[in-house]
Amino acid sequence: MNPAATNPSLQPFPARRRTFRDLRSALYFAALPGGNYLINALWHQRLTGGYLPRAIYLETTNCCNARCIMCPHEKLTRPRGHMPWELFTKIVDECAAFEGRGLKLFLHKDGEPLMDPLLFDRIRYAKTKLPRSRVHFNTNAALLDEDQADRILQSPLDSIVFSVDGASAETYERIRAGLDYAAVRGNIERFLELRRARGGRLHVIMQMVVDRDNRHEIPAYTQLWGARVDEVVFKPMHNFLVQGTALSGGDLGTKQGKRCSMPFQVMLFYANGDVALCCWDYDHAVALGNVKETRLLELYNSPAFAAIRAAMRDKRCHGIKPCNVCSQIFGHDGPMWT
Numbered sequence: 001m002n003p004a005a006t007n008p009s010l011q012p013f014p015a016r017r018r019t020f021r022d023l024r025s026a027l028y029f030a031a032l033p034g035g036n037y038l039i040n041a042l043w044h045q046r047l048t049g050g051y052l053p054r055a056i057y058l059e060t061t062n063c064c065n066a067r068c069i070m071c072p073h074e075k076l077t078r079p080r081g082h083m084p085w086e087l088f089t090k091i092v093d094e095c096a097a098f099e100g101r102g103l104k105l106f107l108h109k110d111g112e113p114l115m116d117p118l119l120f121d122r123i124r125y126a127k128t129k130l131p132r133s134r135v136h137f138n139t140n141a142a143l144l145d146e147d148q149a150d151r152i153l154q155s156p157l158d159s160i161v162f163s164v165d166g167a168s169a170e171t172y173e174r175i176r177a178g179l180d181y182a183a184v185r186g187n188i189e190r191f192l193e194l195r196r197a198r199g200g201r202l203h204v205i206m207q208m209v210v211d212r213d214n215r216h217e218i219p220a221y222t223q224l225w226g227a228r229v230d231e232v233v234f235k236p237m238h239n240f241l242v243q244g245t246a247l248s249g250g251d252l253g254t255k256q257g258k259r260c261s262m263p264f265q266v267m268l269f270y271a272n273g274d275v276a277l278c279c280w281d282y283d284h285a286v287a288l289g290n291v292k293e294t295r296l297l298e299l300y301n302s303p304a305f306a307a308i309r310a311a312m313r314d315k316r317c318h319g320i321k322p323c324n325v326c327s328q329i330f331g332h333d334g335p336m337w338t
């Protein structure tokens with residue numbers, strides 16, 4: 001059974017309400033282009049009753065060269081490929097109406113961005129259209145050769161995360177299956193040398209996902225990278241709905257213990273333009289429309305999204321997939337996105 005069938009269907013706004021809402025929205029955007037994102041979001045909500053996403057995740061590619069144990073990438077039933085250029089520019093162009101300091105554009109979802117042949121064109125386009133927003137991506141750095149490093153450092157990218165989940169080959173290769181620790185570490189060290197030689201404003205973050213078997217390497221990791229990058233981040237390993245890898249154990253209860261902020265703040269698009277509910281919805285468990293024919297903000301303020309937000313507020317997500325199997329609200333995983 002299609003899980004989307006259990007969720008509220010996507011119905012357009014009633015015509016009169018929609019026209020009024022669109023008019024107020026158009027007036028608002030005409031009066032306040034760009035600027036401070038927080039002010040934009042507050043005014044938008046006040047004038048239109050609608051939400052603005054604070055972060056947009058684009059699945060620029062869903063191809064990957066790894067088989068990390070906490071990631072359901074191999075379980076994807078969706079077609080593999082890269083986001084078409086026209087789709088990418090449509091989304092970015094629509095974001096230009098409400099961007100501002102505080103909006104973040106992430107160029108990754110279920111895939112490795114360095115496998116995307118259009119990555120550097122996308123970075124340049126996004127920073128041209130959204131000069132006040134932060135453009136970022138996460139990478140496993142396995143393909144970070146000197147040429148890629150050079151192109152990243154010459155690009156207007158704001159920040160990058162290198163996902164390296166250990167300070168030894170044994171630990172790293174257990175978690176990031178299919179990748180070679182020595183090669184990845186060498187790639188990052190060469191990148192940091194190049195950055196040191198060139199200078200520049202790119203913010204570099206080393207990120208380690210922590211489970212029971214690698215947490216003893218946190219001090220060595222800090223020692224190794226702490227003085228060489230701008231930030232070192234440790235995140236508890238999570239369940240990704242189906243992986244059974246959560247540091248917290250990942251058992252689900254019958255009572256919804258927490259609320260999740262993702263449907264209120266984040267908007268994600270799969271490579272084909274379908275809207276994803278959240279970072280964990282890896283295989284399109286819930287139908288929220290496609291941005292090819294519909295405006296981004298209309299999708300984000302659709303009745304389907306509103307129903308999920310209402311259920312989240314009231315802690316009654318038992319009938320909402322994939323939230324009803326999510327260890328973040330029915331278990332004890334920490335927040336996926338804050």
Ligand code: SF4
Nearest residue numbers: 064066068071073111
């Ligand atoms: S976590 Fe990232 S690098 Fe690892 S398999 Fe998933 S998409 Fe690929």
Ligand code: SF4
Nearest residue numbers: 260262278322323326
């Ligand atoms: S509760 Fe879980 S599945 Fe639902 S939106 Fe949040 S992270 Fe996604």
